[in-house]
Amino acid sequence: MILLGLNIDHCATLRQARYRDAGTTTGGPVEPDPVTFALLSERAGADGITVHLREDRRHIQDRDVWRLRECIGTRLNLEMACTPEMTAFALKLKPEFVCVVPENRQEITTEGGLDVVGNRDRVRACVDAMNAAGIKASLFIDPDEPQIELSAKLGAPFVELHTGAYATAFHGPRRAAEFQRLRLGAVRAHDLGLTVNAGHGINYVNIAEVRTLPHLHELNIGHSIVSRAVFTGIDEAVREMKARMRG
Ligand code: PXP
Numbered sequence: 001m002i003l004l005g006l007n008i009d010h011c012a013t014l015r016q017a018r019y020r021d022a023g024t025t026t027g028g029p030v031e032p033d034p035v036t037f038a039l040l041s042e043r044a045g046a047d048g049i050t051v052h053l054r055e056d057r058r059h060i061q062d063r064d065v066w067r068l069r070e071c072i073g074t075r076l077n078l079e080m081a082c083t084p085e086m087t088a089f090a091l092k093l094k095p096e097f098v099c100v101v102p103e104n105r106q107e108i109t110t111e112g113g114l115d116v117v118g119n120r121d122r123v124r125a126c127v128d129a130m131n132a133a134g135i136k137a138s139l140f141i142d143p144d145e146p147q148i149e150l151s152a153k154l155g156a157p158f159v160e161l162h163t164g165a166y167a168t169a170f171h172g173p174r175r176a177a178e179f180q181r182l183r184l185g186a187v188r189a190h191d192l193g194l195t196v197n198a199g200h201g202i203n204y205v206n207i208a209e210v211r212t213l214p215h216l217h218e219l220n221i222g223h224s225i226v227s228r229a230v231f232t233g234i235d236e237a238v239r240e241m242k243a244r245m246r247g
Helices: 007-018 034-044 061-069 082-093 120-133 145-153 164-169 175-191 225-230 233-247
Strands: 005-006 048-052 078-079 099-100 136-141 160-164 194-200 215-223
Touching: 005 194, 005 233, 007 048, 007 061, 007 225, 034 048, 034 061, 034 225, 034 233, 048 061, 061 078, 061 082, 078 082, 082 120, 099 120, 099 160, 120 136, 120 160, 136 145, 145 175, 160 175, 175 194, 215 225, 225 233
Parallel strands: 005 048, 005 215, 048 078, 078 099, 099 136, 136 160, 160 194, 194 215
Antiparallel strands: none
């Protein structure tokens, strides 16, 4: 069964839209609380909680991450930039997983995959530190052979294949090609001994095809579930996605 890692960043986006300057992340009128969102998601069947502590702190704040570390009962996956500051933060936090992502201050969300090939030494330092601390590291990469091969060589136990290009192409002529790229990437990663996760832009429609990718261990899904929850509530939004993941 494919696991669901629920990315709750956009619950925090909604809170920050109103309470960025409140001086607190919880209490009083400050809502919605991403930690409450996480706990309700777990009760509805999420297998893990994912947050991206961005350098610009545009959504998730440090205190959210520490509260999650204390409260959740599943597994915490910290998405982080490949920097010495974030590596030090992760070593203190000790999440079960980290997912190393590229970060560019201007982007609306994570755009391309991590360039492992172009940042080999930095990525190696981060992966080595996580392996030594017993934190499972995943590298968020485009499904391209050189990135996959180097990820395996550097000793990362997981990769998360970036499904964003596929999701963007979903209603256009490049959909089949992007899906095939993901399929070949998943096979190659699996052959090299990597555990294969995927994420970005997965929704209630494209999940029907995404779930057929070979060797999938976990999908990290955020925006579509948080958006659906606005209408249906968290419980139904999570249960519906889990049902579609099962097919
Ligand atoms: N995986 C990674 C590495 C991401 O950066 C994101 C977006 O924050 C996601 C998954 C979730 O993407 P979406 O919100 O489009 O489901």
